[in-house]
Amino acid sequence: MAERVRIVDVASLAGVSTATVSRALSAPETVGPATRKKVMEAVRTTGYRINSAARDLRQRRARSILILAPNLSNTFFSRIFAAIQEEAGAVGLTVQISDSRIGRDKLVSLGYDGRADGIVLLDGNIDPEVVNGWNLPLVQLSEWNESYDAPRLVFDNPAAARLAVDHLADLGHRALLHVSGPAENVLAETRRAGFLEAAAARAVSAEVFDGDFTLAAGAEAARRWAGLAERPTGVFCASDECALGFISECGRLGVSVPRDVSVIGFDDIDFADHFLPALTTIRQPREEMGRQAARMIVAMLEGQGAAAGATGAPIAPELVVRGTTLPACPAAARSEAAAEG
Amino acid sequence: MAERVRIVDVASLAGVSTATVSRALSAPETVGPATRKKVMEAVRTTGYRINSAARDLRQRRARSILILAPNLSNTFFSRIFAAIQEEAGAVGLTVQISDSRIGRDKLVSLGYDGRADGIVLLDGNIDPEVVNGWNLPLVQLSEWNESYDAPRLVFDNPAAARLAVDHLADLGHRALLHVSGPAENVLAETRRAGFLEAAAARAVSAEVFDGDFTLAAGAEAARRWAGLAERPTGVFCASDECALGFISECGRLGVSVPRDVSVIGFDDIDFADHFLPALTTIRQPREEMGRQAARMIVAMLEGQGAAAGATGAPIAPELVVRGTTLPACPAAARSEAAAEG
DNA sequence: CTGAAAGCGCTTACAG
DNA sequence: CTGAAAGCGCTTACAG
Incomplete structure (x- = not known):
């Protein structure tokens, strides 16, 4: 707990003014070599460290x-x-x-x-x-x-949503669900709008559940989804946490992902790749x-x-295809046909 | 981009000294009611906000x-x-x-x-x-x-390790593996030491793999574990990420958790409860x-x-039993017996 | 209850 | 190249 050493302490030890010490430290080239040496010596022996708060106040x-x-x-x-x-x-x-x-x-x-x-x-x-x-x-x-x-x-959220919808549509999914984020959130809004627009463009049916990006919201959405007469076979979640919550709840409900339903997340958090099955998702380059x-x-x-x-x-989105999406399966197609008939 | 208003601006508008403004703001009771009112009025009309940097320098x-x-x-x-x-x-x-x-x-x-x-x-x-x-x-x-x-x-790391070992031993696991953290890390050291000590106390065989707390280290450990002639049936990982990496790699290797091997993590991160199966772990109350x-x-x-x-x-540890630990299964016991015979 | 003045620890025109 | 002095924007003994 040595006393804090100030610039005046260095100055008096070196036999110069505080102005000179200041310059020797921040602009060494503006000070004579001999002076500079004396100052540096004094800095070393005193163990002086600048007080940033004072400097910052002065420099505003x-x-x-x-x-x-x-x-x-x-x-x-x-x-x-x-x-x-x-x-x-x-x-x-x-x-x-x-x-x-x-x-x-x-x-x-x-x-x-x-x-x-x-x-x-x-x-x-x-x-x-x-x-x-x-x-x-x-x-x-x-x-x-x-x-x-x-x-x-x-991040280009609309383009990201399009990527997700196109991927599911390409796999043959004809009925899609989006689990959205909170209503007043821009990210949620743009992803939802992008989803709806892309689904329309692909002539695929689209439904939206409200959520809030959390694991719990995903689980809740899975329960609602399971209660549906006609379950969409492709689900696009507005966050990875939500997707993981959805999938995990599916497991509890005896529904298999991706066999019974394909799920896409959003973010590509670290866990996405280590979940079982590994999560298909949209990558946001956070770093x-x-x-x-x-x-x-x-x-x-x-x-x-x-x-x-x-x-x-x-920022451009990137689709990372892993293990939670699969082509729409015959069983799903059959039950869909049956429901329609 | 209005000019920054300083305490002198408030003082002159209120017709008092800066000392009075300062007091009116930080110790209103030391100032006369009328003065206080004038000052507050001036503060409002100028939109004055204190400059913390200056106050902090002064107050050191x-x-x-x-x-x-x-x-x-x-x-x-x-x-x-x-x-x-x-x-x-x-x-x-x-x-x-x-x-x-x-x-x-x-x-x-x-x-x-x-x-x-x-x-x-x-x-x-x-x-x-x-x-x-x-x-x-x-x-x-x-x-x-x-x-x-x-x-x-x-956190009481030794007690936590004991909790994990006791849980596995109570389930009938006789051969345990610990996937540790980095060698020079105190958390890793104390968990490892606690593991070894507890295993000895329960007269259960104990092995340790080095790791570094990451998902990747867990996956790597799973591959090493799978290559063992006699696979321990109970695995205690030094972090949840490590455990999740281990389990996820087991999936890829065609090994089922917890049927073929029980796994315990450490931390109880948010995902632990939403992984499939939900992770049995040691809870650290981080908040x-x-x-x-x-x-x-x-x-x-x-x-x-x-x-x-x-x-x-x-801080006392808490064991959270979820889905990745099960009693040692007959098959495992049999192969163990066969190996011993 | 209020003000004049010093000072927190620096930097930087301004002179020389 | 170096120093004396002012000043960043506050607070706080010290008087009165």
């Missing part, structure tokens, strides 16, 4: 970015956080995380408290007045809101998304704001 | 705690992060997260840069000189290191752990350091 910046997400314990976010932290850390930025559901007043303060230079926002459901009131560089990631006056990095968002914020901080911050093309 | 504290973890994208941590953030946020603390593998020099600086008041450390493999050199309140969570001079909150660690740090920051910070009893 925080050297920190804030990640705001609606649910920190959601496994979908973990890799995104890690990627942002890695990219930001590489250029000397600290990263803070906060739950975005902390109350309007606290949220408003975040933009003014001098603790963050920029924000990566993963929540599209914050009051636009609050978001647009922050006068800080901001990028929207994954979720977004048309009313936010900020660039965004989004890449986090990394890109971090780079956008960094570019904006460096003043290349408008240009670099412009909203680019959405 | 950061109002922030830092979480340091070896792998931010590990799903085991997500709930812990969320719990810490929630608990710390409730008392006005900001939380930063950083990967603990950012290099020695950066790590050293963390304790001196004035940006954090305390640290929650989830990594037991940092050089003790670095850790003990920080003169900041610190609590070790989950992982720990005997050489760190700091209180810790740990509770995060919450308690946050409370310890907060208590230390409030100066109740030594007392409240004392290392308490380890």
Whole structure:
């Protein structure tokens, strides 16, 4: 618990001014070689470490970015956080995380408290007045809101839904079900709309159950699905967790995936590939998304704001075919025919 | 992008000194009612928000705690992060997260840069000189290191291993395998040691495979296990991911869990209950752990350091029996007998 | 109850 | 190349 050593301690030991110490540390080339050596020597013997808080106050910046997400314990976010932290850390930025559901007043303060230079926002459901009131560089990631006056990095959800529908239709499934996310969520909305549109394009019947992306919602959907007179044979879930919940509940109901029903998830979380059977899903490149968002914020901080911050093309989806989808089976076709007859 | 309003702006509008504004905001009862009203009025019309960076510098504290973890994208941590953030946020603390593998020099600086008041450390493999050199309140969570001079909150890993072994032995399994974590990891070490000790106490044969907690390590272990002349019928994995990887690979090898082999995991991550079959595992109350660690740090920051910070009893494990463990089956017993004969 | 003034620990024009 | 001085935006003894 040694006393904190300050720049004046270094200065007096080296016999120079604090200005010189400061320069020797941050711009060594502006200081004479002999002076520089004395200073460095003093830094070493005192064990001096700069106090970032003081420097940041003086320079009126925080050297920190804030990640705001609606649910920190959601496994979908973990890799995104890690990627942002890695990219930001590489250029000397600290990263803070906060739950975005902390109350309007606290949220408003975040933009003014001098603790963050920029924000990566993963929540599209914050009051636009609050978001647009922050006068800080901001990028929207994954979720977004048309009313936010900020660039965004989004996944191509409609194209992803199309990929899922086409895959099921190509396998011969004629009746499809979509288990959606929460109604007021952009991701859920765009996936649902994409599903409906693609199903219409393929002239395939389409039904939608409401859900909320969770394992529990998937299980609930499976029970509802099982109760249907005519069960759709192809199910597209709005998240992997939901799909896994659906499949797992099917197991309890004595229904086999993919023999009795094909299921597609969304995200390609780590478990997707290790589930039994391995989950067919839509891959979202989460690390890449986090990394890109971090780079956008960094570019904006460096003043290349408008240009670099412009909203680019959405991230392209990729269908990963694994073990939970199969061609529509004869049995299903038969029962369908029987039901129709 | 309105200009940032400072305390002087409020003061001049209200016709008082900055000292009075400061007091009106942080200790309203020390200010006359009329003055208070004027100040509040001025705060409202200017939209003033305090600059935390300046206040923190003046008060020589950061109002922030830092979480340091070896792998931010590990799903085991997500709930812990969320719990810490929630608990710390409730008392006005900001939380930063950083990967603990950012290099020695950066790590050293963390304790001196004035940006954090305390640290929650989830990594037991940092050089003790670095850790003990920080003169900041610190609590070790989950992982720990005997050489760190700091209180810790740990899970009772030996008792947990005993629970797993007893469960398998009670089911009649006479040959057990443990798939361990990385060699230099305390969690892995204590679980392995607990496993060995408990197996000896139950007079059951015990074998250990090295692993690293990942899905891939579990799959790899399953392949090794399948190649054994005498396959242990009870497998205790050092993490749920590892167990899931093991089970999933068994599926590919045509081995059925739990019919042919019983498997127990460790952690009780969200997926454990939704895997097929649902995973029997040891539950670690991650939210509770995060919450308690946050409370310890907060208590230390409030100066109740030594007392409240004392290392308490380890967190008790709980065995959650689900679908991946079954009594040792006759077939297994027979092949075992045959092998012995 | 309120204000003038010092100070938190730095950086940076401004001189020389 | 180096130093004296101002200032980042607050808070807090110290007076009154």
